[in-house]
Amino acid sequence: MAAKHHVIGLFTDENRAAEAAARLRESPWQLQKVFSPIPSHKLTDALKLKKSPVGYFTLCGGIIGFICGFALAIFTSTRWGMIVSGKPVVALIPFFIVGFECTILFAVIANVIGMLTLTGLPRYDNLRYYDPRCSGSHFGLLASCEADGLEKLTGFFQQQGAEVKVFD
Amino acid sequence: MTNDGASPKLTYAQIDQTVLDTLRPATRPYWITIALLFLGVLLGAACWLYQIFSGIGVGGQNNPVAWGTYLINFVFWVGIAHSGTLISAILHLFRAGWRNPIARAAETMTVFAVCTAGLFPFIHLGRVWVVFYMLPYPTQRGLWPNFLSPLMFDVIAISTYLIVSSLFWYTGMLPDLATVRDRSEGLRKKIFTILSLGWTGEHEHWRHFSRTYLFFAALATPLVISVHSVVSWDFALGVVPGWHTTIFAPYFVAGAIHSGLAMVLTLMIPLRKIFHYEKIITLSVLENVAKTIIFTGLIVAFAYSTEYFMAWYSHNVVELETFRWRAVGDYSLQFWIMVTCNTVIPLLFFFKKIRTTIVWLFIISLIVNIGMWFERFVIIIGSVAHDFIPHAWGLYAPTAIEFGIMLGSFCLFFFLFVLFVKHLPSVSMTEIKETAHAGENHGG
Numbered sequence: 143m144a145a146k147h148h149v150i151g152l153f154t155d156e157n158r159a160a161e162a163a164a165r166l167r168e169s170p171w172q173l174q175k176v177f178s179p180i181p182s183h184k185l186t187d188a189l190k191l192k193k194s195p196v197g198y199f200t201l202c203g204g205i206i207g208f209i210c211g212f213a214l215a216i217f218t219s220t221r222w223g224m225i226v227s228g229k230p231v232v233a234l235i236p237f238f239i240v241g242f243e244c245t246i247l248f249a250v251i252a253n254v255i256g257m258l259t260l261t262g263l264p265r266y267d268n269l270r271y272y273d274p275r276c277s278g279s280h281f282g283l284l285a286s287c288e289a290d291g292l293e294k295l296t297g298f299f300q301q302q303g304a305e306v307k308v309f310d
Numbered sequence: 311m312t313n314d315g316a317s318p319k320l321t322y323a324q325i326d327q328t329v330l331d332t333l334r335p336a337t338r339p340y341w342i343t344i345a346l347l348f349l350g351v352l353l354g355a356a357c358w359l360y361q362i363f364s365g366i367g368v369g370g371q372n373n374p375v376a377w378g379t380y381l382i383n384f385v386f387w388v389g390i391a392h393s394g395t396l397i398s399a400i401l402h403l404f405r406a407g408w409r410n411p412i413a414r415a416a417e418t419m420t421v422f423a424v425c426t427a428g429l430f431p432f433i434h435l436g437r438v439w440v441v442f443y444m445l446p447y448p449t450q451r452g453l454w455p456n457f458l459s460p461l462m463f464d465v466i467a468i469s470t471y472l473i474v475s476s477l478f479w480y481t482g483m484l485p486d487l488a489t490v491r492d493r494s495e496g497l498r499k500k501i502f503t504i505l506s507l508g509w510t511g512e513h514e515h516w517r518h519f520s521r522t523y524l525f526f527a528a529l530a531t532p533l534v535i536s537v538h539s540v541v542s543w544d545f546a547l548g549v550v551p552g553w554h555t556t557i558f559a560p561y562f563v564a565g566a567i568h569s570g571l572a573m574v575l576t577l578m579i580p581l582r583k584i585f586h587y588e589k590i591i592t593l594s595v596l597e598n599v600a601k602t603i604i605f606t607g608l609i610v611a612f613a614y615s616t617e618y619f620m621a622w623y624s625h626n627v628v629e630l631e632t633f634r635w636r637a638v639g640d641y642s643l644q645f646w647i648m649v650t651c652n653t654v655i656p657l658l659f660f661f662k663k664i665r666t667t668i669v670w671l672f673i674i675s676l677i678v679n680i681g682m683w684f685e686r687f688v689i690i691i692g693s694v695a696h697d698f699i700p701h702a703w704g705l706y707a708p709t710a711i712e713f714g715i716m717l718g719s720f721c722l723f724f725f726l727f728v729l730f731v732k733h734l735p736s737v738s739m740t741e742i743k744e745t746a747h748a749g750e751n752h753g754g
Contacts (some may be wrong), residue, residue, distance in 0.1 A: 178513070179740070180747055186517070195519050196517045196521045200529075226458050242536060246474065250529050257518050257522040260518040262514075263507040265508040267502075275492075278323060286312050291465060
């Protein structure tokens with residue numbers, strides 16, 4: 143089997159990048175990644191990306207946090223069962239504050255865990271097919287093709303007005 | 311790629327270059343500043359050490375004023391922290407584009423202010439080595455912290471705030487850390503490679519990052535309101551005249567944002583000048599902060615007057631006496647400094663000439679900072695110095711040790727901030743690019 147080639151097309155214009163990305167999706171070449179220095183709605187639309195599911199992580203974290211906060215306050219106060227400040231041993235209103243703070247804390251931690259899980263970060267081997275200009279002012283489209291399709295792919299990028307860089 | 315908006319007209323490369331220029335090797339004045347601030351930190355640490363060995367009595371706190379400058383500074387620094395979250399989270403939710411140039415520095419201010427604030431309960435403990443008693447852990451005697459106490463609410467709220475604001479700050483910085491990585495060499499490249507976690511700005515990164523950032527903002531907003539409410543309940547849940555009032559939570563939150571915005575100006579104006587950020591942190595951005603200070607100043611003024619109204623309307627002699635004494639008693643100077651600095655002087659920002667003149671912006675921001683410190687003095691000291699029983703009345707003045715620790719805390723905050731601005735991107739390149747991309751005017 144022929145070796146695969148990775149080619150990146152670098153655009154300075156977001157619209158052109160989005161247009162090229164949409165065309166690449168319908169081409170025989172594989173669009174691997176799209177790099178951009180800012181979050182781009184045009185690229186999101188061109189790639190037909192769905193909304194990130196990270197919110198489910200956040201929601202679960204929040205629910206777990208609320209239960210844990212409340213449970214902690216109830217558990218600790220029932221160890222001695224003394225009336226303090228004229229409030230019941232299980233005083234729901236003050237304990238709600240503990241529950242609330244833990245809701246936020248756990249939700250935020252789950253939010254970060256969700257992002258790291260879904261993005262696969264931290265990961266240090268993904269800089270191989272990457273151009274540092276993509277964190278500055280360029281939009282990069284990384285595509286792969288079989289050895290015999292390299293010429294056509296670079297031609298496609300050049301036609302779209304991109305600067306081409308072949309990795310392999 | 312240029313910005314379609316009116317101002318600032320910068321290309322993406324110029325934005326990167328402006329920010330990356332701030333990370334060049336530091337000059338001698340920078341290291342002298344760092345050294346002086348570090349000396350201040352050492353002085354504060356020495357005072358604290360002296361207090362640990364001599365006992366808490368070396369501070370001026372005693373009956374009836376058991377909460378002195380340590381609590382004043384605690385509330386002051388928690389307050390300062392609040393505006394960072396206002397700017398980074400609440401204004402993000404409102405899509406206020408003018409917050410982008412100052413959001414990073416404001417978030418950093420939040421993190422360092424919470425760290426500084428968090429030291430004061432430790433300092434005030436006296437026997438700091440038993441601080442772990444506050445943690446809920448199983449002991450031989452089966453003792454647990456009392457979660458009915460507002461002090462325990464505080465432990466949980468401040469710890470949560472520190473963790474959340476630190477994660478918010480770091481996560482938001484990932485794309486910029488990658489930008490620095492891509493333009494560095496040698497050891498710095500290695501460090502930023504680790505710090506940026508392998509961020510490449512690929513579509514899957516942005517897809518999850520944008521959503522995560524939105525949830526961060528949505529969660530930080532109620533948190534920031536809850537944290538200073540909880541701090542206010544440290545006082546409001548005590549049956550002390552001048553403290554025991556339901557207005558305390560919104561009053562504290564408004565005051566916190568008021569002081570935090572002033573500190574944002576205090577930090578941003580020199581930062582803008584020293585690092586040549588004039589094209590990014592435009593005058594319009596500073597003007598918008600000044601306008602917000604007018605708004606928060608008016609809320610604070612309303613809170614001050616409401617307290618007097620409630621004391622009058624209650625017909626409670628103790629409340630009436632407390633508030634009469636505040637205005638004309640032993641601490642009346644501090645009271646009038648508070649009123650003038652926080653509510654009268656910020657009104658000068660109604661004049662466009664004043665709120666668009668850098669020198670005035672800086673001077674008024676310093677005045678509001680001073681006023682807000684005195685607000686905490688008036689609230690904390692005033693009420694317990696003059697409560698129910700005349701024979702228990704007494705006065706309080708900070709000792710040299712307390713002044714040393716206070717100076718140390720200010721030096722610590724500025725020391726951390728000055729270290730930050732030279733070693734990490736102090737303006738979010740990504741968000742400025744987004745603003746430029748959207749063609750927004752930074753003036754809002």
